[in-house]
Amino acid sequence: MQEKMQDLIIEQIENDDLENAGQSIKEYCFQYGKDEFYYMASSDVLLANEEYDYVIELMNDALEDGIENDIVYERLGDAYFGLQDFESAIQNFKQCHLEQDDPNLMHTIYMIGLSYFHLQDYAHAISYFEDVLLENETPEVLYNCAVSYLCIGKVSRAMDYFEKLLDIDYLIEPICQELIFANYFDEADQIVQRTNMISKAFLSRIKADYLFSNQRLDEALPYILEALKEINSDALKYNLATIYEKNNEFDKANTLFHEIIENTELNDDKPFDFVLAHTDALKHLNISDFQYLYLLEPYVHDNCGAFTLLLKFALDHDLDDYQDYLINDVNHGEPESDSEYIFYMMILLDVHLEHKRYEIVVDLFDAIPLEYQSYFLTHKLKALYKLEDYESIIGMYDDVMPDGYNAIIILKACLKLERYSVSNRLFNDMLKADPEKVDGKTIFWEYVTDHVDSTFNLE
DSSP states (O other): OHHHHHHHHHHHHHTTOHHHHHHHHHHHHHHHOSOHHHHHHHHHHHHHTTOHHHHHHHHHHHHHTTOOSHHHHHHHHHHHHHTTOHHHHHHHHTTSOTTSOOGGGHHHHHHHHHHHHHTTOHHHHHHHHHHHHHHOOOHHHHHHHHHHHHHTTOHHHHHHHHHHHHHTTOOHHHHHHHHHHTTOHHHHHHHHHHHOOSOHHHHHHHHHHHHHHTTOHHHHHHHHHHHTTTOOOHHHHHHHHHHHHHTTOHHHHHHHHHHHHHOOOOTTSOHHHHHHHHHHHHHHTTOOOHHHHHTTGGGTTTOHHHHHHHHHHHHHTTOHHHHHHHHHHOOOOOOOSHHHHHHHHHHHHHHHHHTTOHHHHHHHHHHSOGGGGGGGHHHHHHHHHHTTOHHHHHHTHHHHOSOHHHHHHHHHHHHHHTOHHHHHHHHHHHHHSOTTTSTTHHHHHHHHHHHBOTTSOBO
16 A cells, blocks of 8 residues: 555656645655655655755755665755755765766766856866766756856867767757857857858847947947848847947937837847837837837737836836736736846836835735845835834844845834834944945945934934
8 A cells, every 4th residue: 555655646746746746745644654755755846846945854854864865965955956055055965975886876966067067166067067978968968068168268178069069959059159158259150150050140149249238339339230131130229229329329329219119020039128129219219108118018918027128117207007007907927037037026016116005015025935035125114114114124124134225214113113222233233334245334324424313313
């Protein structure tokens, strides 16, 4: 019976039926206790759900119960890697018996290399990647090993691995991007000439985007012009207009800005880049007509980043009705990355603060996953202050300090409640704060000088 339950749980996990697997594991634990299978199966489900803190807690419980093996340390390493604590990940991965000739250890060895890669310790990363490649030349390991060689300046070695990837029909675009981002333009040209898988114009666009994003505008100019011969891109036209504007060629710039907003077809742009080019062109032309924004809506329905750009434009230009329309009536996709989620929530909270919907701000903040809340603490503090919930503000002290902008709100709450012991602690903490590491230290003390009198009352 026990073996049948184990087989059922394994089948559920392999089929990604995680909800039922979790329920089956609970039933298994009730009948047979917390044995090794329980810990391993539970960690499988938790890792699949990216509940890394719980994996760490579970594996530490397993160790306390005397279950100590390579799988436990591998799971701990995977969990710390998921939390981007790469040093702890390496420490746990290295507890495994790596000296054994066991193909099951290849994942662990690769993850050690990947952890070093994220720590930008490329020499150590290469040593582990090479161990894996001796057993199996998988595209992912070849790629990361090539990039690592590139980062330490061993270009010919990197090119050897990139060419192996081309032999197995690996995508050429990311290879060219890595070479260009490392300033190896000639090597990128060499890759393109070898394969003919992308056009010269497309390669010019990658170079132009890289140079423009690094403020090397004059160097970007010829590549933009080359790319635009074949690529119909409003994003490229916007970058070109920006360069013209910087060079005081205002007529050329304005012509391009108008050309951008007269076009409503996506053509060769991604939705985010397209909407960004259009909203920025509108800003340059001092146009804030929300009727025009309706024409961009088809490109935000499946793209949260593009949606957020429209919402930000409406916020920046006081288009209150259009803000509400976007939030309440326009569907958009889920954020596809951490940065996109943070951008979306930042603007959404800004909108609700602007409209004095303070309870909504607090509720939205409380629903944000813990790992993201640090980005939005000031939003919650501002909302609580407007709600006159000064006690809750003071209760957030340890979460929000040290920070000069947050310190101002906490100080105001302390003075409202006459909590002078907390305000004294605040002054001491801000005196000790390193201005190079703490945002707003100078602004905090300027606020104190301008708004707090000698009797500790707000002026």
